[in-house]
Amino acid sequence: MQKNILEYLERTAARLPDKMAFSGGKESMTFGEVLSQARSIGTALAERGIYREPVVIFMDKHPKTVTAFWGVIYSGSFYVCLDEKMPRARIDAILQNLSPRAVISDKKNFETAKSFGLEHTMLYDDVAETETESALLDEIRGKQCDTDAIYVVFTSGSTGVPKGVIACHRSVIDYTESLCDALEFSEDTVFANQTPLYFDAPLKELMPTLKLGATTYFVPKMLFSFPVRLIEFLDNYKINTICWVVSALVQVSALGALASHTPKYLTTVAFGSEVFPKKQYDLWREALPDARFFNLYGPTEATGMSCYWRAEREIAEDEPIPIGRPFDNTEILLLTDENKRAEYGESGEICIRGTCVTMGYYNNPEKTDAAFTVNPLNKAYREIIYRTGDIGRINEYGELVFVCRKDNQIKHMGHRIELGEIESNAAKCDGVARACCVYNDDKKEIVLFFAGEADEKSVASFMATVVPRYMLPARIERLAALPQTDNGKINRMALKDRAKNS
Amino acid sequence: MQQLLDILSGLHPEVDFETTEDLIDDGILDSLDIVSIVSSVYSEFDVTIPPEEIIPENFNSAVALMELITRLDEE
Numbered sequence: 001m002q003k004n005i006l007e008y009l010e011r012t013a014a015r016l017p018d019k020m021a022f023s024g025g026k027e028s029m030t031f032g033e034v035l036s037q038a039r040s041i042g043t044a045l046a047e048r049g050i051y052r053e054p055v056v057i058f059m060d061k062h063p064k065t066v067t068a069f070w071g072v073i074y075s076g077s078f079y080v081c082l083d084e085k086m087p088r089a090r091i092d093a094i095l096q097n098l099s100p101r102a103v104i105s106d107k108k109n110f111e112t113a114k115s116f117g118l119e120h121t122m123l124y125d126d127v128a129e130t131e132t133e134s135a136l137l138d139e140i141r142g143k144q145c146d147t148d149a150i151y152v153v154f155t156s157g158s159t160g161v162p163k164g165v166i167a168c169h170r171s172v173i174d175y176t177e178s179l180c181d182a183l184e185f186s187e188d189t190v191f192a193n194q195t196p197l198y199f200d201a202p203l204k205e206l207m208p209t210l211k212l213g214a215t216t217y218f219v220p221k222m223l224f225s226f227p228v229r230l231i232e233f234l235d236n237y238k239i240n241t242i243c244w245v246v247s248a249l250v251q252v253s254a255l256g257a258l259a260s261h262t263p264k265y266l267t268t269v270a271f272g273s274e275v276f277p278k279k280q281y282d283l284w285r286e287a288l289p290d291a292r293f294f295n296l297y298g299p300t301e302a303t304g305m306s307c308y309w310r311a312e313r314e315i316a317e318d319e320p321i322p323i324g325r326p327f328d329n330t331e332i333l334l335l336t337d338e339n340k341r342a343e344y345g346e347s348g349e350i351c352i353r354g355t356c357v358t359m360g361y362y363n364n365p366e367k368t369d370a371a372f373t374v375n376p377l378n379k380a381y382r383e384i385i386y387r388t389g390d391i392g393r394i395n396e397y398g399e400l401v402f403v404c405r406k407d408n409q410i411k412h413m414g415h416r417i418e419l420g421e422i423e424s425n426a427a428k429c430d431g432v433a434r435a436c437c438v439y440n441d442d443k444k445e446i447v448l449f450f451a452g453e454a455d456e457k458s459v460a461s462f463m464a465t466v467v468p469r470y471m472l473p474a475r476i477e478r479l480a481a482l483p484q485t486d487n488g489k490i491n492r493m494a495l496k497d498r499a500k501n502s
Numbered sequence: 503m504q505q506l507l508d509i510l511s512g513l514h515p516e517v518d519f520e521t522t523e524d525l526i527d528d529g530i531l532d533s534l535d536i537v538s539i540v541s542s543v544y545s546e547f548d549v550t551i552p553p554e555e556i557i558p559e560n561f562n563s564a565v566a567l568m569e570l571i572t573r574l575d576e577e
Contacts, residue, residue, distance in 0.1 A: 222526065225533040225561075228553050251533055255540060257553040451537070453544060480538035 003146040004169050006073055008176070008210040009035055016187075016213045022063035024218045025237070029063035031213065037067050037128040039137060042074020044127035045102065046136050048120055050077055054152060054362075056095075056103040057081045058113045061197055061218050064124050066206055068104050069151070071127070076140040078149040078166070081198040084109050086486070091116075093162055094154055097363050146170040152362050153200045155300050164362035167200070171303040174355040176207040178327035182308050183270060183294060185241070189214040190265075192239040194224070194248050196486070203304045204243040204270070204296075224248055227257030234263045243270040243296070245488040246277075253280045254433045258287040272296035272305065274489050275402070275420065276321050277427040277434060285311070297323035297402060301371065301386045302352040306330055307400060320424060322399035323392070330354040332400060333385065334392055339376040342393065347403050350392040351375075351385045358386075391418075408492075410439045412446060415470045419446070422463075422471055426450055429462040434482050437473065438496045445474035447499040451481050477502075506568055509542045519564040526558040536561065549574045 002008075009031070012021075017032030029037075045055065055072040057079050059065040065081070072079040080098060082091055095116060102120040104127060105113035114121045146169040154162040179185075185208045193216050195201035205216040217237050223230040230252060234242070249271055252258060269284060269291050276295070285293065298306030309324025326332045334341065334348030342348030353375065360368030375383040391403040404420035411417070419437040426435035431454025438447050450459060456476045463472055483491040510519040513535050517525075525531045531539075539561070540551050549571050551560075560570045 221532075222529070222558070225526070225531070225536040226557055229557060251537065255537070255553050255556055257556075260553060451541065453541070480541050481534045484534055 002173055004073075004141065004144060005150060005172050005176070005207070005210070006038075006070060006141075008207070009038070009070055012210055012213040019213060020215050021209060021213075022066055022216050022218070023237075024062055025220065025233070027063065029067065034063070034067050034070065036132070037064070038070035038074055039132045039134075040130040041068055041071025041104070041124075041127050042137055042140075043133045044122065044130040045072065045075035045077060046140060047130070047133070048102070050075055050102050050120070051140070052148070053077050053102075054080050054098045054100045056098070056100050056113075056116070056118070057105075058084070058103050058109050058116075059106040059124060060084070060108060061221075062106070063218075064106065064128070065197055067128070068124060069206075072104075073150055074137055074140070076144060076148070078151050080152045080154075080164070083196060083198050084112060086198075090162060094164070097162070097164055098152065144169075146173070147359075149359065151200075153198065153300055163364060163367055165200070165300045165358050166360065166362045167303050167358040171356050171358055172203065172207065174329055175203065175303045175305070175327070176211055178329060179204065179305065180208050180211060182327055183268065184292075185212055185214060187213045189241050189268075190237065190239050191216040191241050191243070192219050192234055192237070193217065194219055194242070194244040195488075200300045200304050201243075201245075201273070224251055227252040227255050228261055231257060231261045231263050234266060238265045239263070240265045241268040241270075242266065243272075246271050246274040246280075247484060247488045247490070249284060250277065250280045250434065253283040253287075258283055262287050266291055268292050268294070270294040270296050270308075272298075275424065278315065278317065278321075278424075279427065280433070281315070281321065295321050295323055297400075299352075299386065299388050299390075301358050301388070302330070302354075303356040303358055306352055306356060307332065309399060313397075317428065318424075319395075320401055320403075322395060322397070322401045324399050326352075326354075326400075327356075330356050332392070333375070333377065334394070335376065335387075341377060344394060347391050347393045349406060350388045350390045350400075350402075352388065353383070353385045357384060410446075412439070412444065413470050417446075417471055422446065422448060422467055422473065425466040426459065426463060428466065429454060429459050431455075432459060434490065436482055436490050436492065436495055438492060438499050440496075440499045442500060443474075446471070447495075448473035448476045449479055449482060449495050449498075450476070451479055454478070475499075503564070503568055505546060506543075506571070507564055509539065509546065510564055510567075513538060523563040523565075526562050531561060539567070543571060547571055547575065 013031040013035035021031045055077045057068045069079045152164040191205040193205045209216045293311035295309045296305040307323045309322045331353045333351040375385045389406045404418040408419045422437040423435045431452045432450045433452040435450040483494040485491045
């Protein structure tokens, strides 16, 4: 039985030592190099007595950065990836939550890493040359269980205090196996990674790469501003698989790049984390009629993604793209406000059950207990589920559909309204590229923000034709672009503040 | 030109757009800014920037961007 994610790396490096594993375009590393440097880093940490504790990785996105992840795991510790682009206040809040003793950094970020004031500030290029002590690493491995932590990933808590989700080997192995099966990845898969390494999202590329001997290219962030250059990058490296946030895909289609430039090798497009506006989704489908499209859904708290839907039928104009069904070895429970199983077609909170459920929030028992609860349907023993705070329902095809965030459901003039419904209708209007709807609790009004060429008046008259009167926004505001979070999702909190203050 | 500088300053009030020439290479403008600029150029200059022209060279400075707008406007 596989207990440790490093077994993926070890098996693949033995089989394909000289194959390129990770590349930034200019600089690449083979599986053999990744294995050998990771073992060196593991030795360096172990020799300093770092064991079963958080190790911060503070490096630019690079093959060495992910190698440092595996190095930390060799030492029996768990990694926490931070980024120079993060606001210092956020970094400090995270360091305060973790109290780490060690950080590994690259040359460029070394001075900043030193300013953290930790016991050990290590330079990657130094520790990666440490002579490997196999006996030491074997001893560590011998004591490990598959319930040991691998990483802590920080999500933006709505209160401003970041929450660190802590995941173990068993959950990540479970995710890797089901993801590779469902999306049919193989040794020939060539990924282009978009998501930052400090989230769990890049596990979609990193883990299948280790398991199958596939290849992952890290796309320079700057290219996401320049769609034609981005497509040239995909063609240049014969990328066949992308798993990107919706905003990154919309950036390409909304600027009109797909009309003249079609990625030549792309056969799999997975997207997620946000609602894909139907018009933009259609542009992608038309540009790549033979590619397989997957909608992925899942919270960090349940390890990467939990559900998937493969586009094998047409989506009606007014139909949200389903999130489909859970990955193997995962069950979704839809629970009503009374903690009962939702009836067929009825909405309920999406709750997740299975090995994918992570170990909670690091050093934060209160928040952990609030979201990781005992399954209310099981009175007999302690079975933990994760409550996502998302509302879902089963559609006529038996597929799971995301309805809205629980806190995105409002009561307005006596009506229960889902803001997401107003948004998806607004997105159908000509000249509306993205839309986001918020509720101003003070003034009790619905405010709709949109980006696109349409003017506010025409959107207002369009809305009157598609939603009932009580759902009509009191105010509609056109923005040059909708603000985004670090993750690339629409920043609802910022828009909510804007609605309040204008 | 002033109209364009106003658009850019609206995005990043702290940057002196008259003199800065590495807006992309220095990471001052991100993908969201590019979308904003393309959209504002359309609404204020009535010029559509085609995807082929959305390249770093055209966005690295206000001067380069103004040249692009002028060229597209004449075409």
